[in-house]
Amino acid sequence: MKKNSPIAKLITFTVNGKEFTRYVIQSMLLIDLIRDELGLTGTKTGCLEGECGACSVLLNGAAINSCLFLAINVEGHEITTIEGFSTGEKMDEVQTAMIQNGAVQCGFCSSGMAVSIKSMQTRSRNESRIPTRHEIQKGLEGNLCRCTGYIKIIEAAGEILNK
Numbered sequence: 001m002k003k004n005s006p007i008a009k010l011i012t013f014t015v016n017g018k019e020f021t022r023y024v025i026q027s028m029l030l031i032d033l034i035r036d037e038l039g040l041t042g043t044k045t046g047c048l049e050g051e052c053g054a055c056s057v058l059l060n061g062a063a064i065n066s067c068l069f070l071a072i073n074v075e076g077h078e079i080t081t082i083e084g085f086s087t088g089e090k091m092d093e094v095q096t097a098m099i100q101n102g103a104v105q106c107g108f109c110s111s112g113m114a115v116s117i118k119s120m121q122t123r124s125r126n127e128s129r130i131p132t133r134h135e136i137q138k139g140l141e142g143n144l145c146r147c148t149g150y151i152k153i154i155e156a157a158g159e160i161l162n163k
């Protein structure tokens, strides 16, 4: 990035617990910052129209579509991608539940699904309330899967959210 570009801005933000400072152009999408600038390719590029959820990441704990979010707006905020879920070799409980419930096939949707489940888990804990199966389905309706038929993903989410 050309540092003296009139359309670039220096921003500082946190990704997976690590602080970054980068020049970003005003039109850059968050998904491009994450994948191309930071090399975190666990977040997938799908429709780029806010329809598939493959690009989902957590912004301060809540799921967003990174294909619809301008990178410049992450200044001062905390992003978590799927790479931030595991600790070394140890998987996060959402990832473990998805694997143990057979909720992963080709895997293209899986990081987005895990992000949405994590977002629901955070909200559920904040509200001290376990979501119903219908609410879990609604919470995942922004994430498309071509492989699993959704049942196993909903069961994995249910296991996590009922803990």
Ligand code: FES
Residues within 6 Å of the ligand: 044, 045, 046, 047, 048, 049, 050, 051, 052, 053, 054, 055, 056, 065, 066, 067, 068
């Ligand atoms: S790539 Fe963002 S919603 Fe499909």
Ligand code: FES
Residues within 6 Å of the ligand: 103, 104, 105, 106, 107, 108, 109, 110, 144, 145, 146, 147, 148
């Ligand atoms: S596991 Fe293949 S798209 Fe969901």
